[in-house]
Amino acid sequence: MARAISAPVKRERVTRAALTTWIRRIAFYVLLLVAWQMFANTGIIPTYNLPGPIDVVGSLVNLFQSGQLVPAIGATMERLVIGYALSLVIGVILGLLIGCFRTVEDTVGSLVLGLQALPSVCWLPLGILWFGLNDQAIIFVVAMGAIFSITLGVNEGIKNTPPVYLKAARNLGARGLALSVQVILPAALPAIFSGLKQGWTFAWRSLMAGELIYFTVSLGNLLQQGRDNLDPAQVMAVMVVIIAISVVIENLIFSPVERRMRERRGLGSQRA
Amino acid sequence: MLHLFAPGSVQQLAQGGDTHLPAPGGISLRVEGVSKVFPARSGSVEALRPVNVDIAAGEFVCLLGPSGCGKSTLLSIIAGLESASSGKVLADGKEVRGAGTDRVLLFQEAALFPWLDVQGNVEFGLRQAGIRAKERVEIARRFIEIVHLKGFERSFVHQLSGGMRQRVAIARALAIDPAILLMDEPFGALDALTRDRLHDELESIWTETRKTVVFVTHNVREAVALGDRVLVFSPRPGRIVAEFRIDLPRPRSLEDHQLVSLASDIMTVLRDAMGTQEQEEIDGKSN
Known part of the structure; x- marks a missing residue:
């Protein structure tokens, strides 16, 4: 060929x-x-305000050697994974319900659209009131940040499923759950995936905001600590780490999965 | 309903009965007063006038008519994917309620699932039927071979040509062993050469399995080449205006002069049933 x-x-x-x-x-x-x-x-600009890259690298090495950096990254990632996993489960279920049932769409669907418009950091005060100033509050904010993007992605994917796939599947004997899992979900996957990606960026942002406020072992806390010590090199070093984590997650998890999905379907790859 | 039977000259070409053919694997189909009215902004649109059709088990029937005459709608209703505004459909004497795997519809755009490879697509219906993985693989392999796609099991839909996609769709439908194949202009988007080959393949599959086939087309020669019977539809609102029995021996050649002259007879009837405007449309499409 x-x-x-x-x-x-x-x-x-x-x-x-x-x-x-x-x-x-x-x-x-x-x-x-x-x-x-x-x-x-x-x-x-004096170096106590704008350090050069050499100072920033030095600060990064310091943070690593003092044993602060690795536990902070670990703690932050743990919150991210738990919060995102929660939003994934709830978001997909919610999206499926809204996408499949007219009544749910007319009621809960409008609520989700409204809540999606709310910057997720706004959930933080409520989270602290409900859970106290602890991990749970932060995980709550992370989850709230991502849920609605994922829900809307799933719903959009379902709405845009070509009717001919549904007809063909029903005709071949697919019903109920099998129809949802084997046809609607995979057909909706590209749109769902956009929702997941958007959800992850929102989750990541809310997590950083939460960690700046909550005093514990975390990347957000290292940022805050740099400010308290009047050490812009540390602040910048932690920012570099945060950017690096985002890039790694984007390129090692989301991009390959998306590329593979698009290639399979012959959708052509989007230039990154 | 007006029934115009084919001229006697055509019936003289009878093949001498169906005695040498295997027993039908298909079931009978009966359409009783089925009509369809779509709601529209200004009142409603009548897509299909009440239609009556009787199709014997194992028969190959072509529904011929211009675009938008409601023949595809009728097929969807038979498949149980759309509801009729009146009347009912009986498959093997039992009233049809909703979609069923005894009647499989094939679409013009093949409607393969792009997230599955060829093997996965053909296995889809088998999986729904709860057939075990090992058996599924074997059955799918067999039907992929029947449609001459051996070696393409792992290909994805976008890597296949239009003709190959239709072959996969046929294999996917045959795999679940339906009694009735409903084909909605399945070869309409293919080039003439590919279409001819698929005609031959479909005919040989039908000869072997003797499934009941209802084949929708706007191509007169295609209808004559494939059908035991051709039902001619008028433009919207659709209704059957003529019926032709095609007794030409199989396999049929599109160049066969008897086929060509029969096709032109049918074309005349079709023209009579249509206004000048639609005439031009069908002239363009059937060549």
Whole structure:
């Protein structure tokens, strides 16, 4: 087949394009770091306000060696995973109910749309009132941050399922739960996945906000500690760690899954 | 309803009975006064006037008519995927209520599931029937072979051509062993060469399995090439205006002069049933 023949050529072209992209990218960051360091060295802004990248790296190494960084990352990730898992379960169930039952859509659906508009940090005071200033309150906020995005993604996916798939499936004997799990859910997967991705960014943001307020072992707390110690290098070092975690989650979990899903269906890959 | 039977010359071409054919694997189908009215903004749209059809077990019947004459609607109603505004459908003497695996509908766009590969698609109906994985794999393999797609088990839908997709759809339908195949212009979007090949394959599958087939098309020659009988529909609101029995020997060639002349007879009837506007439409589409 033509497809098979053209594949290697195409792949080679893709790798070359990717290589060019990476060269440009690395050059940009090297230049940025050099410029930043040079600017910091001029002393126009005192280093206690704007440290150079070397100071930031030093602070990062310090945090790591003092044994603060790794437990903080661990604690933060634990909250993220628990909160996100909760929102995943609740969000998918809620989305399925709204997507499948007209009554639920007319009632709960409108409520979800309203709650989605609320910035998730706004749940924090309520969380603290209900659970106290502890892990549970933060997990609550993380979950609330992601639930509605996921719900809406699932609902949208269901609404956009081509009716012909449902007809074909019913005709081949699919009913009830099997129809939902084997047809509606996979058909809705691309839209669900957008919901999941949006949900994760919201969860991540709410988590950081929560951790800034709640004093415990966490990345948010390390940020706060940097401020208390008038140490912008530490603040920046922790920011770098937070960015790195986001990038890793995005590129190691979400992107590969999404790419695979799109390739299977011949939807073409979206340029990252 | 007006019944116009085929001219005598056509009936003389009878093949000499069905004695050498295997016993029908299909079941009989009876459509009694089925009509369909769609609600619309300004009143309602009558898609299908009450239709009566009797189809014998193992018969191959083509529903022929212009686009929008309600023949696809009738097929959906027979499949139980749409409800009739009046009348009823009897499959093997029992009234049809909802979709059932004894009647499988094939769509023009194949309607394969893009998240499953070929094997997964063909296994889909078997899985619903609760057949064990090992057996499912074997049955699916067999039907993939029947439609000449061996080697494509792991391909995904977007990697297949239109003709291959229809083959997968046919294998998926056959795998659950339905008694009636309902085909809604399944080859309408294919090029002529692919369509001819699929005609041959469908005919040989039908000859072997003797399932009841109801085949919707707007292509006159396709109808004559495949059907034991051709029912001609008028434009919307659809109703059957003529019925032709096709006794040409099988396998039939589209170039066969008897087939061509019969097709032009049917075309004449079709033209009579239609206004000038629709005439042009069908001229364009049946070539």
